[in-house]
Amino acid sequence: MSQRVLTTESGAPVADNQNSATAGVGGPLLLQDQHLLEKLARFNRERIPERVVHARGSGAYGHFEVTDDVTAYTHAAFLGEIGKRTEVFARFSTVADNLGGADAVRDPRGFALKFYTEEGNYDLVGNNTPVFFIKDPLKFPDFIHSQKRDPFTGKQEPDNVWDFWAHAPEATHQVTWLMGDRGIPASYRHMNGYGSHTYQWTNAAGDAFFVKYHFKTNQGIRCLSTEQAQELAGKDPNSHQTDLLQAIERGVHPSWTLYAQIMPAADAAEYRFNPFDLTKVWPHRDYPLQRVGRLVLDRNPDNVFAEVEQAAFSPNNFVPGIGPSADKMLQGRLFAYADAHRYRLGVNHTQLAVNAPRATTADNYGRDGLMAANSQGRYAKNYEPNSYDGPAETGRPLAAPLPVTGHTGTHAAPQHTKDDDFYQAGELYRLMSEEEKRRLVANIAGGLAQVSRDDVIEKNLAHFHAADPEYGKRVREAVEALRED
Numbered sequence: 001m002s003q004r005v006l007t008t009e010s011g012a013p014v015a016d017n018q019n020s021a022t023a024g025v026g027g028p029l030l031l032q033d034q035h036l037l038e039k040l041a042r043f044n045r046e047r048i049p050e051r052v053v054h055a056r057g058s059g060a061y062g063h064f065e066v067t068d069d070v071t072a073y074t075h076a077a078f079l080g081e082i083g084k085r086t087e088v089f090a091r092f093s094t095v096a097d098n099l100g101g102a103d104a105v106r107d108p109r110g111f112a113l114k115f116y117t118e119e120g121n122y123d124l125v126g127n128n129t130p131v132f133f134i135k136d137p138l139k140f141p142d143f144i145h146s147q148k149r150d151p152f153t154g155k156q157e158p159d160n161v162w163d164f165w166a167h168a169p170e171a172t173h174q175v176t177w178l179m180g181d182r183g184i185p186a187s188y189r190h191m192n193g194y195g196s197h198t199y200q201w202t203n204a205a206g207d208a209f210f211v212k213y214h215f216k217t218n219q220g221i222r223c224l225s226t227e228q229a230q231e232l233a234g235k236d237p238n239s240h241q242t243d244l245l246q247a248i249e250r251g252v253h254p255s256w257t258l259y260a261q262i263m264p265a266a267d268a269a270e271y272r273f274n275p276f277d278l279t280k281v282w283p284h285r286d287y288p289l290q291r292v293g294r295l296v297l298d299r300n301p302d303n304v305f306a307e308v309e310q311a312a313f314s315p316n317n318f319v320p321g322i323g324p325s326a327d328k329m330l331q332g333r334l335f336a337y338a339d340a341h342r343y344r345l346g347v348n349h350t351q352l353a354v355n356a357p358r359a360t361t362a363d364n365y366g367r368d369g370l371m372a373a374n375s376q377g378r379y380a381k382n383y384e385p386n387s388y389d390g391p392a393e394t395g396r397p398l399a400a401p402l403p404v405t406g407h408t409g410t411h412a413a414p415q416h417t418k419d420d421d422f423y424q425a426g427e428l429y430r431l432m433s434e435e436e437k438r439r440l441v442a443n444i445a446g447g448l449a450q451v452s453r454d455d456v457i458e459k460n461l462a463h464f465h466a467a468d469p470e471y472g473k474r475v476r477e478a479v480e481a482l483r484e485d
Contacts, residue, residue, distance in 0.1 A: 008035055009042070048309070049344050050099040053144055054110045057093030058188060058241045059308035060248055062297035064088050064115060064258070070292055073209050073262055074201035076321030078117040079292065087116040087358055090297055091311050092188040092240070095127075096147045096156070102233035103240035104224060106183045106443070108132075108174075111193030111215065112313040113295070116358035123317040124213065125337065128185060129178070130194040131424075132278045133171040135413065137332020143168070158450040166459035170279045172467055173425040179443040180428075181436050182221065184229045187243040189254040190222035197315070197330040198276050200323040200399050201262070208265040208400035210275060210325055212282060214289060215256040226443060245300055253298040259289035265400070272418035276327040280424055307354045312341035323399025328413070346370040363391045426467035437474070445478035 006014045014035055021033035029036065051057075066084045078086040093110035094101060109128040114121055134143055146164035150157045165171045177183070185191035195213030202208050224232065232239050247254060261282050268275050275282065301307035315324075316334040324330055341349050347369040349355055350362065367375070367382045381388050413419075432440065444464070451457050457479060465472025 008038055046305075051093075051340070051344070053095050054093040054112075055099045056097055056101045056103065057091050057110065057308055058244050059089060059091040059301055059304075059311060060244060060297040061299040061301070062088050062090065062253070062295065064113075064293055064295050066293040067257075068291045068293070070201075070260070070290070071203065073203055073211070073260075074321040075204040076117070076122070076201075076319055077119050078115055078122070078319070079321070088295065088297075089114045089116075089307075089311060089354060090295075091308060091313065092244070096144075098149075100237075102237040104184060104229040104232040104237075106178065106226070106229065108178065109185060109188065109191060111191075112311075113193075114311070114313060114317075114355075115319075117319050118359040119319040120360060120362075121317050121355075121357050122319045122322065123313045123315060124195055125313050125315045125333065126193055126195045126197070126213065126215075128182075128191040128193055129174060130196055130212070130214070130281045131174050131177065132196060132329065133165075133174045134168060134329070135170055135277050135279050136328050137336070139168070140329075140332065140336075158447050159452055159456070162448055162451045162460055163453070163456045165463075166456045169421040169463050169466075172422055172463045173279050173428065175444070175463075176425045176428050176440065176467070179447075180432065180440045182223050183443065184224040184226070185240075186222035186224050188240050189219045189244060189247060190217060192217055192221065193256060197278060197327045197333075198325040199330075200265075200325050200402075202321055202323065202398075202400045206400060210263040210265060210268055212261040212287075214259040214261070215295060216259060218255045218257060218294075225439070226446070244297075248297060248300050253296050255297070256295045258292040258295060260292050261287040262290060263287050271416060273416045274413055274419055276325050276330075277413065277419070278327060278329040279421070301354075306352075310345060310349070310352050311354045312338075312345060312349050312352075314338040314341065318398050320396065320398045324402075326402055348372050348374070365390070422463065422466040425463075426471065429468050429471045437471075441471075441474045441478050444475050445482055448475070449479045449482035 006017055008014060017035075020036045021030045022028060023030060031037070063085045064078070066079055066082050069082060070079050071081075078084065091110065091112045093112075094103065094105060094107045095110060096107050097105065111126045111128055113124045113126075115124070134140065143164060146160045147156065149155055150160060165175060182191070193213075193215035195211075198210050198212055200208055201211050236242060244254070261284070263271075263275060263282070273280055314334075314337040315330060316338055318324070324334060345352070347366075348371050351371075351373050356362065362374075365382050365384050379388065381390050384390055385392070429437065429440070448457055448460055461472055461476050461479070463472075464475045
């Protein structure tokens, strides 16, 4: 087999890849050395802006297989029959830290899935927690600013973190999750994934249902204590990446069982709390988990940058039979995610291999823009309607319409009979064992005791007390003990 020839990007053979061209032996470099200039120029441009959130991530390919009949609730083709398999790409991530951050940290984990269905790509963007810190996207930039590096100190500041939470009582439920035993997963394989948001399913008859997704790990839940995580982050900052990569390479393929909670659309208006509130869960006794299928990851990417860093997930990538709900946070993300990818990767990022449809073909009138590769030939028109057999609309909506009433304006969320920022956080606390409560309190106090302002500490203590008096009392005592030391 003959040796492959190294070439420039224009395809010309490279004569010497070890020595730059110079003006004589030992002389200065020459501007005419096209290979050197091209190589350095490309190197300078190898990195793109990292994600503002979820920057540190890992990914893998696999498949989703339907195990149970859900056609009574949705006409999505990839969920249409038992045994049907759909190719999937998954990306897991931390949220707050930069691209070079450690994996084993106390932080929510992103759990994003791209289903390459025959009706187009379906993106499901979730986390490893069923709830989130806020319920309105208007607060999202402020929340993230409070959790990331301070503009002056250049590091995450407890004052900023807890000050925001002090002014966001709805965060108490998620803070209880984050500071509890599941706040630091041992690996991406050993955590659950949740769609978190409420989505809409529509069946073939046009009946609408609201759903929540639960991906239960088949490896079992495994988590790290604060001390274990600190030691592991120092030994191997890439611990979660290492674990996922090596497990799949040795043939140990992680899997999750998908369950859905399904609510008839008519139930939503009279439910005791707002079912579209991202800071709340639906109790299983009201809407039990119904099994849907099995997710398996069995192939690592060949190039992390091309396939993990350039993977673009957007919750507005729906397929027929699945659509949005009135969840405010979801509505905001329908715009924000896609717009972030247009900024980071360019308007034609959907043509990249990891993002392009695989079981069908994208056929539309989008043209041009940075790195355009889909000209569609000399006879393809770039307008619609036309007389040249171009693609045409179907007239069939992807999901059922959402009812709307009232006047436009900046309204607070509608109040249901049991809407409350603290009740579910208290329920979660009361479900914990004594040892779990002790660790939760220690984790909260460890951060809150570093806050410099007494009023911020008091606001946060009031939230925990409102969730459960014992919860608040124990956190107060732990904070006071640490501040006295």
